[in-house]
């Protein structure tokens with residue numbers, strides 16, 4: 001089966017108080033940090049520049065932010081996962097190499113081949129968590145389906 005046709009198996013992990021490192025502080029990083037905060041992860045962000053919302057999260061004590069470039073070799077061994085989300089694919093690839101050496105699970109937003117796991121669209125309702133993920137061929141469709149499910153769940157709750 002060709003790689004792009006492969007289905008991805010959903011795993012549900014306890015992230016409470018566990019260290020997740022995010023390299024990059026732009027649009028995608030912000031969206032994913034918001035999601036991770038719902039799971040009480042201990043989030044460390046390393047980014048040259050970052051969105052004002054990410055700065056505010058740091059000031060409010062919700063995350064730990066280091067505003068600087070990623071330094072090869074710096075990733076903490078006790079991280080449960082690392083997200084490489086800079087707009088420089090070479091930087092993302094060097095984050096990937098370090099994670100491989102240190103056996104840390106890594107997601108590289110710019111390269112599906114370098115993802116140990118994929119970041120799903122996440123829907124939360126009471127005690128239920130729903131993760132939506134495609135096979136990597138149509139990201140917009142994943143977003144549309146997730147939004148449709150969000151709408152349906154909201155309608156059910158409002159009934």
Ligand SMILES: C[C@@]1(CC(=O)O)c2cc3[nH]c(cc4nc(cc5[nH]c(cc(n2)[C@H]1CCC(=O)O)[C@@](C)(CC(=O)O)[C@@H]5CCC(=O)O)C(CC(=O)O)=C4CCC(=O)O)c(CCC(=O)O)c3CC(=O)O
Pocket residue numbers: 028031032107108109110111112115117118119120121122132133134135136137138139140142143144146147
């Ligand atoms: C494979 C995956 C790997 C990973 O885990 O990173 C990946 C990869 C890539 N996405 C790209 C683009 C877009 N992604 C979105 C949206 C989402 N993408 C998400 C996940 C994933 N994206 C992983 C599994 C996805 C799957 O199953 O298909 C979601 C679910 C979660 C999240 O991101 O939070 C989120 C919906 C969130 C929600 O609704 O809640 C949109 C639409 C939008 O933003 O409106 C666009 C623009 C439209 C387009 O380009 O199609 C690019 C090209 C980048 C470039 O060209 O620079 C790559 C790189 C590549 O394909 O190699």
Ligand SMILES: NC(=O)C1=CN([C@@H]2O[C@H](COP(=O)(O)OP(=O)(O)OC[C@H]3O[C@@H](n4cnc5c(N)ncnc54)[C@H](O)[C@@H]3O)[C@@H](O)[C@H]2O)C=CC1
Pocket residue numbers: 023024025026027028029046047048049050051068069070085086087088091109110111139
């Ligand atoms: N998987 C997905 O859903 C999607 C993935 N992407 C990928 O994610 C990447 C990031 O997208 P956006 O967040 O929109 O980009 P952006 O331009 O908003 O943010 C990039 C961030 O990377 C930081 N950065 C750059 N070099 C750095 C370094 N050496 N060390 C630390 N931080 C550094 C910048 O300071 C900035 O905070 C895109 O280039 C693309 O490859 C883009 C769209 C969707």
